[in-house]
Amino acid sequence: MGEKPKLIVNGVRTDGRKPGDLRSLKITAGFLHRADGSAYLEWGENKILAAVYGPRECVPRHDMNPYKACVRCRYVMAPFASLEEHGRSGPSRRSIELSKVIREVFENVVLSEQFPKTAIDVYIEVLQADGGTRCAGITAASVALANAGIPMKDLVSAVAVGKVDGELVLDCNKIEDNHGESDVPIAFAARNKDVLLFQMDGLLSKQELGKAFEMAEAASEYIHEVQVNALKEVYEKKKAEIEGENNGV
Numbered sequence: 671m672g673e674k675p676k677l678i679v680n681g682v683r684t685d686g687r688k689p690g691d692l693r694s695l696k697i698t699a700g701f702l703h704r705a706d707g708s709a710y711l712e713w714g715e716n717k718i719l720a721a722v723y724g725p726r727e728c729v730p731r732h733d734m735n736p737y738k739a740c741v742r743c744r745y746v747m748a749p750f751a752s753l754e755e756h757g758r759s760g761p762s763r764r765s766i767e768l769s770k771v772i773r774e775v776f777e778n779v780v781l782s783e784q785f786p787k788t789a790i791d792v793y794i795e796v797l798q799a800d801g802g803t804r805c806a807g808i809t810a811a812s813v814a815l816a817n818a819g820i821p822m823k824d825l826v827s828a829v830a831v832g833k834v835d836g837e838l839v840l841d842c843n844k845i846e847d848n849h850g851e852s853d854v855p856i857a858f859a860a861r862n863k864d865v866l867l868f869q870m871d872g873l874l875s876k877q878e879l880g881k882a883f884e885m886a887e888a889a890s891e892y893i894h895e896v897q898v899n900a901l902k903e904v905y906e907k908k909k910a911e912i913e914g915e916n917n918g919v
């Protein structure tokens with residue numbers, strides 16, 4: 671990993687941000703045309719595709735639940751996603767863990783009782799990684815699920831708060847993630863602020879943890895806005911197309 675670089679100099683982080691700043695976030699919903707729903711997200715240097723299929727026939731049948739849809743999730747990082755050598759693509763210990771915690775997020779918001787015996791598959795492909803990919807993946811997948819028309823209690827917005835050089839910072843990039851003292855990814859349901867994911871690497875005091883939650887919650891409101899705008903854009907585009915057809919354009 672090498673020697674720890676200085677991560678905050680005169681209140682400014684390695685990429686020029688202040689401690690409470692997010693990296694720039696762009697989401698395009700309906701990015702893929704074969705999937706039932708999809709989203710492409712760029713969050714700082716992270717580039718992530720999310721695709722959703724379903725509700726569809728549940729295969730293998732032993733996954734099938736007679737009372738609700740089986741929500742499945744696959745998070746993978748492309749072999750070329752970062753400077754680190756990943757060797758081969760496909761599942762790793764880390765990606766299996768992330769797929770599990772992300773599945774648990776969506777099991778808690780998807781109204782799966784409406785679709786017994788079916789499967790809803792959520793695929794998250796990390797094309798380029800720079801820290802915070804689980805939060806970015808959840809944020810993208812939530813848009814993809816809504817784009818697929820899957821009924822949910824709410825959209826999910828996620829962001830990590832870290833501690834670097836003794837200070838709490840929002841939305842760590844990779845260098846801050848790797849060399850920082852702590853990294854806390856949190857996912858919120860937009861309306862009631864239910865905490866759907868909470869993980870913690872390293873240590874924080876009780877006070878710091880409280881502050882980290884406040885920072886993440888405030889940021890989640892902005893992230894939610896970007897998600898909603900991405901979904902609205904698809905709708906507006908469709909609406910304009912239909913109106914164009916009706917006017918004989």
Ligand code: CDP
Pocket residue numbers: 751752753754764799800801802803804805844847853855
């Ligand atoms: O991405 P996230 O912060 O959710 O997960 P992490 O396991 O804390 O990884 C932090 C960052 O390290 C990732 O975003 C990647 O940039 C990098 N990483 C990688 O390139 N290859 C791995 N096998 C693990 C992490």
